[in-house]
Amino acid sequence: MNPGNARILLVDDDPDLLHLTRLRLASAGWQVDTAASGEAALSALAAHRADVLVTDWQMPKMDGMALFDEVRRRYPALPVIIITAHGTVPDAVEAVSRGVFGYLVKPFEGSELLAKVKQALSLSAVAPASDDGEGAWRKGVISRSPQMEELLAEARLVAATDASVLISGESGTGKEVLAQAIHRASSRSNGPFVAVNCGAIPENLLESELFGHEKGAFTGAASRHNGLFLEADGGTLFLDEIGDMPLPLQVKLLRVLQEREIRPVGSARSVPVNVRVVSATHRDLEGKIREGVFREDLYYRLNVVALKLPTLAERREDIPLLARHFLERVASRYGKDVSGFSQDALEALMTASWRGNVRQLANVVEQCCVLATSPVIPLALVQKAISEDTVSLPSLAEARRQFEHDYLSRLLRLTGGNVADAARIADRNRTEFYRLLQKYELTPTAFKVVN
Incomplete structure (x- = not known):
């Protein structure tokens, strides 16, 4: 997140403290809105988004905790920092267990305030929409890292053409999510998006699945089957793990890409298709070409544009965003009252190795949510989930x-x-x-x- 784009809402009924604290926050380059009461803060939130809410605890009518409760109900993803006096520290500790991101005890140094807000900003929700208001194309791509933003910019340019795209990256990095984004950004977005894992379908069935078959073409073919190319007609076909496609089928795929028509198994006629192919692999296709198990001519046909997804370890600034995204989704699915991670739990997520990339992070967050007994997930639960995660199991x-x-x-x-x-x-x-x-x-x- 560009610091100049981050928006802080500051709430305090003391005008002098409000002014001083606003200057401290503005000095870091953030946009700062102010409110003199809890009620005014809710009105401000209704009018403008905020990335972090900083509020004093002791205020007339609606105090800081009452404001937090209402904010949590209306804007569950918004991190809240409470400023408290020494006498209310035990209450503030209890507030953290209820989901408040953190607290500062008066008097505090300006550097403490800035550090706490920076930490909270790392939790502040999702990927920015594009400037032209068409950010829906990248729905599901949760990121603000420079690597991903550069990759998405390339993907947006590629999407405007009909060129074949080859997405590479380790397992679990989100290759299908990127393929879907390319489809949504393309002129084919109103057409179907059809995905198939070339390594998950038995070799003797893959040809029929891709190109279809006629009734009676082989034992068990009781009726005519269109196949995935025809299902994707007018849209995008995503061929995942293309490196696992058998050599005989590679020849037929190459012919389809060249001639823009398919021949179903058992048919004497070809059928024209209008499909954009996006493929993906976690394997070294150039190495497989040298080994003679992947066709070089097919590789160049698929690899008109190459996009490489970074590992999660290479985009660690996205981990808090992804963790919060997965947590909100899982908590909603299971009906759990879980709102976030403790600060040390978040740090553990940020520093883990993540050999299974985004898929492993999603698994860890889901396990934490299922086992959580309080609104804030503690460090111990994250450590347990990471150590026991099923990333060691193969797909x-x-x-x-x-x-x-x-x-x-x-x-x-x-x-x-x-x-x-x-x-x-x-x-x-x-x-x-x-x-x-x-x-x-x-x-x-x-x-x-x-x-």
């Missing part, structure tokens, strides 16, 4: 790949590298079995028994 697609690799290896060991016997045990024809061996880079001769 379903990765687990399936690992199982198939191990299964094929065991078959080849069992049969001494005899492909015909191994294919028979696996209940697959030899051609299909050879494709599987090629996919997992298994050489039958390596398993032959040497006497």
Whole structure:
């Protein structure tokens, strides 16, 4: 967040203190609105957004805690800092347990105030809308980091064309979210967005899923099926984990991209399609090209524009925004009265390694919310969730790949590298079995028994 864009609402019934505190906050480059009472503060919030509310505790009629309660009801994402006197410190500590972001004890140094507001700003909600008022295209992209803003600017430019886009990035970085944003920013936004994980569908079904099939084209094809390309006609088709697509299917995909038409399995005729393809991978496709398991001509057809998502560790300033976003969503889903994280819990989130990126953060926040017994999530709960998070478990697609690799290896060991016997045990024809061996880079001769 650009400091000049941050907006602070300051509330105090003492005009001298109000003026002095406003000057301190304004010196940091923030926009500062003021209110002389709790009631005036609520009116100000109704008229203008605020990123942080700073209020005195002791005020006539509506005091600081009463104001907080009302703000929490109306604007649950707005961080509140309370200024208190020594005599009310125990009450202030209790207030923090109820969801107040923090408190300052009079008299306090100006640097303390600025530091506390900066911390609160790290929680202040979501991605800024674009200047032209069309920020809805990036809905779901929760970010303010320079890396992501630069990437989104590129994505917005690309979206205006019909060029194919290849999104790379580690698992869990949000490749499908970015693909959806590109779709929404494009001239195809009124058309369908269809996503498919190329590594999660069995090889013998993937062609039918993509291109469709005619009735009776194969055993089990009881009716005609359009396929995902036709479902995405006029819109965007997102091919996730494109690096896992089998070589024979890569040839057919290349033909579709070149000719803009598909041929369903079992059909003698081609069908024209109008689809923009966005693909994604966490693999090194150039390395797979050198290994001979990914076609170079398909790579260049898909990689007209390349976008690379940063890891969560490379955009740590986005962690508080993402954590609050996930917490609000999960708390609403489960009906939990949970409003935020304690300061040390937030610091733990900020410094964690996040090998599973944004997906892991979402899992940790969900576990914390489910187990929380107070409105503010404490450090211990965050530490427990991070240590026990299921990021160590592979995705379903990765687990399936690992199982198939191990299964094929065991078959080849069992049969001494005899492909015909191994294919028979696996209940697959030899051609299909050879494709599987090629996919997992298994050489039958390596398993032959040497006497």
